Amino acid sequence: MKQKITLKKIAKEFGVSISTVSKALKDSPEISLEVKERIQAFAEYYHYKPNSLALNLRNQKTKTIGVIIPEIVHHFFTKVITGIEKLANDKGYNVMICVSNESYEKEVLNMEMLANGVVDGIIASVSKETEEKDDYRHFNELINNGIPLVMFDRVVDQINCNKVIADDKGGAFLAAEQLLKNGCSKIALITTPDYVTVGHERKEGYVKALTENNIEINNDLIIEVDDKLSIEEQVSSLFKGDFVPDGIFAVNEIYAATVMTVARSFGYHVPDDIEVIGFTDGVISEFTTPSLSTVAQHGRTMGQKALELLLDEIDSQDVQYQHKTHIIKTDLKIRNSTKKVQFHN
Numbered sequence: 001m002k003q004k005i006t007l008k009k010i011a012k013e014f015g016v017s018i019s020t021v022s023k024a025l026k027d028s029p030e031i032s033l034e035v036k037e038r039i040q041a042f043a044e045y046y047h048y049k050p051n052s053l054a055l056n057l058r059n060q061k062t063k064t065i066g067v068i069i070p071e072i073v074h075h076f077f078t079k080v081i082t083g084i085e086k087l088a089n090d091k092g093y094n095v096m097i098c099v100s101n102e103s104y105e106k107e108v109l110n111m112e113m114l115a116n117g118v119v120d121g122i123i124a125s126v127s128k129e130t131e132e133k134d135d136y137r138h139f140n141e142l143i144n145n146g147i148p149l150v151m152f153d154r155v156v157d158q159i160n161c162n163k164v165i166a167d168d169k170g171g172a173f174l175a176a177e178q179l180l181k182n183g184c185s186k187i188a189l190i191t192t193p194d195y196v197t198v199g200h201e202r203k204e205g206y207v208k209a210l211t212e213n214n215i216e217i218n219n220d221l222i223i224e225v226d227d228k229l230s231i232e233e234q235v236s237s238l239f240k241g242d243f244v245p246d247g248i249f250a251v252n253e254i255y256a257a258t259v260m261t262v263a264r265s266f267g268y269h270v271p272d273d274i275e276v277i278g279f280t281d282g283v284i285s286e287f288t289t290p291s292l293s294t295v296a297q298h299g300r301t302m303g304q305k306a307l308e309l310l311l312d313e314i315d316s317q318d319v320q321y322q323h324k325t326h327i328i329k330t331d332l333k334i335r336n337s338t339k340k341v342q343f344h345n
Contacts, residue, residue, distance in 0.1 A: 005043065005046035005047075005048045006048075006144040006145065006146070007021050007022060007144075007145060007146045008143070008144060008145075008146050009144075010039060010042060010043060010048070011146075012320075013042065014035070014038065014039060014042075016035070018146040020035075021039055024036045024039040024040060025039065025040065025043060025048075027040075061120050061314075062117070062118060062119055062120055063092060063093050063094060063120065064093060064094045064095070064096055064118065064119045064120060065084070065088055065093050065094070065095050065096070065119055065120060065121060065122070065123065065307065065310065066096050066098065066110075066114035066118065066119035066121070066122040066123070067081065067084060067095055067096065067097045067098065067122070067123045067124070068098045068099075068100055068107060068110050068111065068114070068122065068123070068124040068125070069081070069097065069098075069099055069100070069124075069125055070099070070100050070101070070102050070125055070126070070127045070128065070154070071099065071101060071102060072099050074280075074282075075253070075280065075282025075283050075284065075299075076153075076280045076282060076297065076299045077125070077299070078299075079282075079298075079299030079300045079302075079303065080125075080152065080153070080299040080300070080302050080303035080306070081095070081097060081303060082299075082300050082303065083299065083300035083301060083302065083303025083304040083305075083306075083307070084123060084303040084304070084306065084307045085303075086300075086304065087303075087304045087307045087308065088307055091307075091311060093120075093311075096114065096118065096119060098110035098113070098114065100127040100130075101127075102127045102128045102129055102227075103127055103129050104127060104129040104130045104133050104135065106127070107124075107126075107127045107129075107130055107138070108138045111124070111138050111139075111142060112138075115142055115145070115147055120148070120314050121147060121148035121149065121150070121310045121311075121313065121314050122142065122147065122148070122149050122150075122310075123149075123150045123151075123152060123303075123306045123307065123310055124139075124149065124150075124151055124152070125151065125152050125153045125154045125155075126151065126154040126155065126156060126197075127154075128192075128195075128196055128227075131154065131156075131195045131196055131197065132193075132195050134195070136156050136158070136159055139151075139156065139159050139161070140159065143159070143160065143161060148161075148162075148310055148313040148314050149161040149162070149310075150162040150163065150164065150306045150307075150309050150310045150313075151163045151164075152164040152165070152302055152303070152306045153165060153166065153198060153302065154196070154197050154198055155197065155325075156197075160323060161323055162306075162309040162310065162312075162313060162323045162324055162325075162326075163323075163324075163325040163326070164302050164305045164306045164309065164325075164326045164328065165325065165326075165327055165328065166198075166297035166298070166302065166327070166328045166330050167327050167328065167329055167330045168198050168201035168202050168205065168279075168297075168330070169201045169202065169204050169205040169208070170205060170329075170330060171202070171205065171279065171295035171297065171330030171331075171332075172201070172202035172203070172204070172205025172206050172209075172249065172251070172279070172295070173205035173206075173208050173209045174205075174295060174330070174331070174332050175205075175206075175209075175249045175277040175279070175295050175332065176205065176206045176209035176210060176249050177209045177213075178277060178293075178332060178334070178338065179247035179249065179275055179277060179338070180209065180210075180213050180215075180247075182247070182275055182338055182339055183246075183339075184245075184246045184247030184275055185215065185246065185247075186218075186221065186243065186244070186245045186246050186247065187206075187210065187215075187221065187245060187246075187247040187248065187249060188221040188222070188223070188238050188245035188247070188248045188249070189203060189206045189221065189222045189223070189248075189249055189250075189251075190223050190225060190235055190248060190249070190250040190251065190255040190256070190259055191203050191206075191222065191223070191224055191225065191250075191251045191255075192224065192225060192251060193224050193225075193226070194224070198251070199251050202251040202279060203222075203251070206249055218243070220241070220243065221238070221243070221245055223235055223237070223238065225255060231254075231255065231258045232258060232261070232262055235255075235258060235259050235262050236262055236266075238259075238262075239262065239263065239266040239268065244268070244274075245274060246273070246274055246275070247274065247275045247276075247277075248263075248274060248275070248276045248277075249276075249277050249278075249279075250276065250277070250278045250279065251278075251279050252278065252279050252280055253278040253279065253280045253281075253282050253284045253285045253292060253294060254284065255278065256276055256277070256278025256279075256285070256288075256292055256294070256337075257278070257284050257285075257288045257292065259276060260276055260288060260290075260292070260337065263276075270290055270337050271290065271336065271337050271338050271339045272339075275293075275337060275338045275339060276292065276293070276337040276338070277292075277293045277294060277295070277332075277337065277338060278292050278293070278294040278295070279294060279295045279297070280294065280295070280296075280297055280299075281294045281295070281296035281297070281333050285333075285335070286335075288337075290335070290336035290337050291335035291336045291337065292335055292337045293332065293333065293334045293335045293336075293337045293338040294332070294333050294335070295330050295331070295332060295333075296330060296331055296332070296333050297328065297330050298328050298329075298330070301328055302328050305326050305328065309324060309326065
């Protein structure tokens with residue numbers, strides 16, 4: 001059985017650009033007769049059927065970038081979009097934004113629409129349902145058709161593309177370590193299910209900090225939130241037993257704000273009785289009562305870097321293009337949900 005052939009594989013076979021392959025398959029006079037005949041014969045032997053939409057995308061720049069985000073209400077994603085749009089405007093590109101609403105099906109539909117000759121490349125953060133399904137065929141199909149892709153924040157290791165991520169593990173380590181320095185010894189974690197990559201990385205940072213400080217991991221203090229259920233009810237279990245935490249690290253600011261509300265409903269005061277640190281420095285963190293200490297992941301910078309990598313690949317004619325993973329450094333912003341004001345460089 002012959003292997004499935006793509007524009008990218010043909011280009012690699014002959015050591016030419018994807019654009020050259022597409023022109024040869026269209027019998028363009030710009031390509032020499034010898035090269036055209038060899039490429040066409042190779043394509044025919046492998047029963048290659050050109051994707052006219054993908055070919056159109058590679059040959060005619062639209063000067064438009066597609067962005068797929070999981071949700072629009074999350075402050076972090078609005079910051080990423082701001083970073084993308086600022087640089088895109090400077091470079092003469094427009095930005096088309098799609099929202100998957102954490103749905104696998106919607107993500108696939110968004111990608112199909114954007115790949116329909118509408119954009120020059122796509123920047124995407126994977127939906128939770130896609131991560132849960134562990135089905136990334138739509139991303140591989142996009143890449144196989146020669147359309148540049150950059151993943152950000154929630155990325156998939158097995159997809160061969162440029163990626164931009166925050167130092168989630170390092171940021172979580174800083175947060176848990178800060179609680180330990182402030183004297184907390186019973187530190188709870190409010191996190192996502194493990195299939196969500198960023199939640200998994202932040203859990204790893206939490207575990208690393210406690211382990212390095214010789215504190216045994218207590219699974220009763222780890223709450224994996226199911227977003228289909230009431231977050232309030234799920235985190236309430238922390239305050240109903242005899243082993244109430246004196247510090248809580250939450251992997252996003254919504255979880256952190258929720259846990260402070262629930263703690264107050266049980267008669268606990270933040271930060272006097274329980275200290276809380278969240279992740280993602282958004283509007284919620286700044287305006288909760290008390291204001292929330294948090295890990296800043298610098299969404300604007302992430303957006304700018306994602307677009308830089310995408311434009312670099314769009315402009316590259318090298319079929320051996322080397323993809324990169326860029327890590328954005330995180331840092332702590334200490335506010336009033338923790339007792340001691342200690343700044344980290």
